[in-house]
Amino acid sequence: MDWSAIxxxxxxxxxxxxxMAFALAALxxxxxxGFAGLLNFGIAGxxxxxxxxxxxxxxxxxxxxxxxxxxxxxxxxxxxxxxxxPTLRLRGxxxxxxxIAAAEILRLxxxxxxxxxxxxxxxxxxxxxNSFRAANPFxxxxxxxxxxxxxxxxVWVLILGLITxxxxxxxxxxxxxxxxxxxxxxxxxxxxxxxxxxxxxxxYKMQALIxxxxxxxxxxxxxxxxxxxxxxxxxxSLTFFVWTALLLGGAATVFGPVLGAVIxxxxxxxxxxxxxxxxxxxxxxxxxxxxxxxxxxILVGVGLMLLVIYRPQGILGDKKELTFVK
Amino acid sequence: xxxxxxxRGSRSWIQLLMLAVVTAITFGGLxxxxxxxDEVGTDLPFKIVGNVKNExxxxxxxxxxxxGGGYTAETVTDADGKWYIGVPEKAGYTVSLDQETxxxxxxxxxxxxxxxxxxxxxxGSVTKNFFIGEGERIVVSLFDQVIARIVYGLNFGLMLGLAxxxxxxxxGTTGLSNFAHAExxxxxxxxxxFLGGLLALxxxxxxxxxxxxxxxxxxxLDSGLxxxxxxxxxxxVQLMIVSIGLSLAVRYLFQFFVGGGTSQLPGFDSPKxxxxxxxxLSVIDIxxxxxxxxxxxxxxxxxxxxxTGKATRAISDNPDLAAASGIxxxxxxxxxxxxxxxxxxxxxxxxAYFRPGIKWDMGAQILLLIFAAVTLGGLGTAFGALLGALxxxxxxEVSSLVIPSDLKYVGALVVLIVILLVRPQGILGRKERIG
Numbered sequence: 001m002d003w004s005a006i007x008x009x010x011x012x013x014x015x016x017x018x019x020m021a022f023a024l025a026a027l028x029x030x031x032x033x034g035f036a037g038l039l040n041f042g043i044a045g046x047x048x049x050x051x052x053x054x055x056x057x058x059x060x061x062x063x064x065x066x067x068x069x070x071x072x073x074x075x076x077x078x079x080x081x082x083x084x085x086p087t088l089r090l091r092g093x094x095x096x097x098x099x100i101a102a103a104e105i106l107r108l109x110x111x112x113x114x115x116x117x118x119x120x121x122x123x124x125x126x127x128x129x130n131s132f133r134a135a136n137p138f139x140x141x142x143x144x145x146x147x148x149x150x151x152x153x154x155v156w157v158l159i160l161g162l163i164t165x166x167x168x169x170x171x172x173x174x175x176x177x178x179x180x181x182x183x184x185x186x187x188x189x190x191x192x193x194x195x196x197x198x199x200x201x202x203x204y205k206m207q208a209l210i211x212x213x214x215x216x217x218x219x220x221x222x223x224x225x226x227x228x229x230x231x232x233x234x235x236x237s238l239t240f241f242v243w244t245a246l247l248l249g250g251a252a253t254v255f256g257p258v259l260g261a262v263i264x265x266x267x268x269x270x271x272x273x274x275x276x277x278x279x280x281x282x283x284x285x286x287x288x289x290x291x292x293x294x295x296x297x298i299l300v301g302v303g304l305m306l307l308v309i310y311r312p313q314g315i316l317g318d319k320k321e322l323t324f325v326k
Numbered sequence: 327x328x329x330x331x332x333x334r335g336s337r338s339w340i341q342l343l344m345l346a347v348v349t350a351i352t353f354g355g356l357x358x359x360x361x362x363x364d365e366v367g368t369d370l371p372f373k374i375v376g377n378v379k380n381e382x383x384x385x386x387x388x389x390x391x392x393x394g395g396g397y398t399a400e401t402v403t404d405a406d407g408k409w410y411i412g413v414p415e416k417a418g419y420t421v422s423l424d425q426e427t428x429x430x431x432x433x434x435x436x437x438x439x440x441x442x443x444x445x446x447x448x449x450g451s452v453t454k455n456f457f458i459g460e461g462e463r464i465v466v467s468l469f470d471q472v473i474a475r476i477v478y479g480l481n482f483g484l485m486l487g488l489a490x491x492x493x494x495x496x497x498g499t500t501g502l503s504n505f506a507h508a509e510x511x512x513x514x515x516x517x518x519x520f521l522g523g524l525l526a527l528x529x530x531x532x533x534x535x536x537x538x539x540x541x542x543x544x545x546x547l548d549s550g551l552x553x554x555x556x557x558x559x560x561x562x563v564q565l566m567i568v569s570i571g572l573s574l575a576v577r578y579l580f581q582f583f584v585g586g587g588t589s590q591l592p593g594f595d596s597p598k599x600x601x602x603x604x605x606x607l608s609v610i611d612i613x614x615x616x617x618x619x620x621x622x623x624x625x626x627x628x629x630x631x632x633x634t635g636k637a638t639r640a641i642s643d644n645p646d647l648a649a650a651s652g653i654x655x656x657x658x659x660x661x662x663x664x665x666x667x668x669x670x671x672x673x674x675x676x677x678a679y680f681r682p683g684i685k686w687d688m689g690a691q692i693l694l695l696i697f698a699a700v701t702l703g704g705l706g707t708a709f710g711a712l713l714g715a716l717x718x719x720x721x722x723e724v725s726s727l728v729i730p731s732d733l734k735y736v737g738a739l740v741v742l743i744v745i746l747l748v749r750p751q752g753i754l755g756r757k758e759r760i761g
Binding site for chain 2: 039086087090092093094096097098100101102104105108109111112113114236237240243244247287290291294295297298299300301302303304305306307308309312
């Protein structure tokens with residue numbers, strides 16, 4: 001057992017592009033589900049739009065990296081409108097099925113051979129980094145200490161990711177303290193009561209969907225920044241993993257989703273390092289190291305069930321603030 | 327398109343064939359100038375050459391015609407399957423293979439069929455090898471193709487229907503949108519694989535046993551998980567997310583045990599029987615359709631005439647009223663879970679033959695189609711789910727004539743969204759259900 005390697009890899013899970021991507025996507029879900037009560041099971045679709053929007057606008061249209069980000073955000077707003085106009089009037093579980101189907105349609109469109117020139121089909125997209133790396137203000141060299149040592153490109157990704165995350169979290173905090181946020185929470189608790197007060201519930205829900213969707217696609221961009229866009233990532237399991245992170249931290253909180261994403265990835269990093277080592281050192285008998293690395297996903301599922309049953313409000317949540325309106 | 331009739335169940339030999347063709351191209355290039363090939367127009371400056379083989383065996387006497395720019399020439403392949411046609415200009419030509427001269431039962435299976443355009447390359451020559459394999463001739467009319475797709479669609483739809491009625495019954499009686507239904511489908515297939523493949527039981531024992539074991543699992547899930555949670559008073563959204571957690575856990579548990587690859591049930595490669603037009607089904611396909619129909623009719627009889635079936639429908643309509651009129655709701659729900667899991671298990675076995683092969687996430691692949699079927703028919707209505715499943719099955723198969731086959735599920739998902747917009751209660755649902 002090489003504990004120093006395990007701990008060092010685990011520590012890296014604390015601060016990685018994947019962690020920040022999950023935190024951003026979970027913030028978007030907190031907006032959708034935690035505050036507005038919208039059961040969005042298509043967050044993987046929003047993330048795919050972020051990642052593909054960024055990569056395609058650079059590779060196919062030759063945009064600069066920041067233009068690519070803008071294109072992604074516009075695309076995610078359009079997707080929210082397309083999804084929201086017909087579906088926001090539906091009951092909760094219907095919305096869940098529609099959003100999951102919409103995300104799956106998007107994934108299949110990105111995956112099909114018909115658009116291979118633009119989307120790269122099953123190979124995904126890569127090699128869109130030039131513009132982003134050229135804008136890197138950090139000179140070459142290593143930064144950080146201990147397990148958190150990064151080269152200048154990684155630091156640039158991390159800093160940008162952190163800034164984005166901080167802005168989004170702060171924005172969500174402000175929004176939820178504003179009168180707008182109170183109406184949104186009111187809609188979650190009792191839609192009809194808010195409607196009776198003369199508020200346009202549909203417009204509020206749509207705004208919430210758009211804001212959360214923008215957070216989600218920013219998450220997708222951060223996920224795509226360091227390496228490549230792979231269509232195998234944006235499956236429904238990704239949606240469920242983000243949901244797990246959200247419910248772990250606390251759905252109706254601002255810092256819960258961030259905390260949940262960090263715990264999720266630290267645990268994932270720990271388990272993916274420790275389980276194969278337990279096998280190779282003979283502590284876990286009768287299973288192969290491939291089987292050992294499957295165990296962590298089984299644990300995610302079991303964890304999600306236990307969370308929803310025993311602590312639906314999550315770590316930071318308040319039991320009085322209903323996260324599951326019946 | 328011509329590939330479509332032989333696509334299922336033939337991935338592996340297609341790969342083999344590709345390998346053979348790549349080899350053929352390499353050697354065809356090497357020996358193009360040798361005198362082996364049956365040659366015409368060798369005095370012309372440019373040439374088109376090729377090699378006709380089926381699974382590595384050279385085909386002699388196949389007629390090849392080259393035409394373009396007012397020039398036409400033809401030849402037949404020699405004993406090594408090779409041909410050589412000289413052409414006067416460095417331009418585009420059409421190469422056609424006369425399929426009447428191929429042995430019976432095989433055909434050109436590449437896209438575009440037996441007529442292909444080629445362009446003379448910089449070297450002054452081009453190699454054109456046709457992808458040849460077991461298959462239907464290009465003469466298949468659109469009508470025959472549509473008929474074939476409809477038959478496959480019905481087969482697929484019946485299989486989906488078995489899973490969909492169970493999901494719909496569970497939703498009707500408990501209000502749960504059960505995402506773990508996909509894993510109940512996979513469970514049936516994996517159990518059949520375990521019994522029929524690993525324990526080598528005869529398949530007519532293994533499949534019923536798998537269905538019974540699936541039903542037992544449904545009973546276990548209800549009494550071990552869902553009934554306690556209902557008693558705990560969990561909301562429907564909470565229950566739905568629990569089912570998602572269960573789905574993830576069980577799916578990766580399957581991966582833990584069977585790995586990431588695909589395994590086959592016994593008899594998956596039974597030969598195709600040509601029925602009519604372009605339609606050919608294997609014995610397994612026919613048995614699968616008959617079995618689905620018999621089981622669905624039996625299920626309908628159960629739901630419509632038996633005491634428990636009537637109680638099930640009463641609970642779907644109004645659980646409180648049903649409980650007040652003396653129906654043991656817990657008992658009925660337990661039976662519904664057993665029936666739903668058994669049907670899902672059977673559907674999983676049939677899905678394993680249809681795909682073909684068992685895989686750890688095979689159920690999750692069709693979960694959204696099952697949801698689409700249930701929603702299309704009307705959430706909570708058993709016969710609606712069946713009707714929805716047939717529509718989805720037909721839509722998936724027939725639409726693949728028009729759209730790329732890797733997008734064929736998209737049509738069904740779009741229909742799912744559209745139906746929720748224009749008629750959220752589904753085809754057979756009643757309006758007040760949406761409330």
